[in-house]
Amino acid sequence: MWLIMSLSAVLGIVLAKQKFDAALLVDGKTKHKTCKNSVEGFEALTLWLTKQEVEKVHAYLEATGSYGEDLAVYLHDAGHIVSIINPARIKGFAQSEMIRTKTDKMDAALIARFCLAMKPKEWTPPLPEMRSLEALVRRVDSLIDMRSQEKNRLSTSHESVTSMIKEHIAYLDREIEKLRKQIDELIRKNPQLKEKEELLESIPVLGKATIPRLMAELDDLDKFNHVREMVAFIGLAPREKLSGSSIKGKPRLSKIGHAKLRKALYTPALVSIQCNPVMIDFYKRLKNKGKNEKVIVCAIMRKLVHVIFGVLKSGKKYDPNFKPILA
Known part of the structure; x- marks a missing residue:
């Protein structure tokens, strides 16, 4: 396995549905390239890297659902090292650099600098x-x-x-x-998939349509060191507007994250409010604090993520009597 320190070329990539922006960082100098998010664009990126006299790079992409998967596999198969980064970590790094202006070109360069400093672990393609x-x-x-x-x-x-x-x-x-x-x-x-399905089936509120979605989109739990990272990846982490020591406005959900996973968890959250004693109690406590319905449902969804993370990470089926996993 190559280590980033052995490579002088770092490639930060920001993906969109139709195109991607790449920032090549070599010896402290940054060059930019915009390509189509297609096989044609991937080949154009390879040609551009060749023109820059770069044979191997450590490429870094934000975790953006299906937009970047084909490019990640393409770069991996071409012999490059690939890392997938949680967008929440990039945002925190941008705040530490006090960057306010935001463009895809600038974000790509930011990702390259972040990864050069933080050295995220290597990604391997799904089976x-x-x-x-x-x-x-x-x-x-x-x-x-x-x-x-x-x-x-x-x-x-x-x-x-x-x-x-x-x-x-x-x-x-x-x-x-x-x-x-x-x-x-x-x-x-597939024995591995079957085992994962059985673990998720042990969580009563997860239905037959929801479980394959969770399995497909949460295939690699190793990228999450803590449940907080999974919450941020899905886009369920609340954030507040801060000014000095004061808080401006109500906490709201970060728009960063996996919209399809949020959608998949919405119905199970509503069901759990009706049938899960721990969730019902949690719902009532938030209601008594004056929280609105949307905030409460999002909080329930976060609790479900904690349950899912615990079950999949431990390899043990959900125990409804083990309350700390929900509290």
């Missing part, structure tokens, strides 16, 4: 079966979104196209069911 699970889960999400759009159109469409929309909805229903069966089969055939 093939995990990548298959991710692809299947995300395809289900896409079809569910498509079905919702069609159902919305149905109420306002002219009668001349109503039957076609209904046929398309029925087709999407069949495809979603087919994909879910593929997901079940994939998990059933």
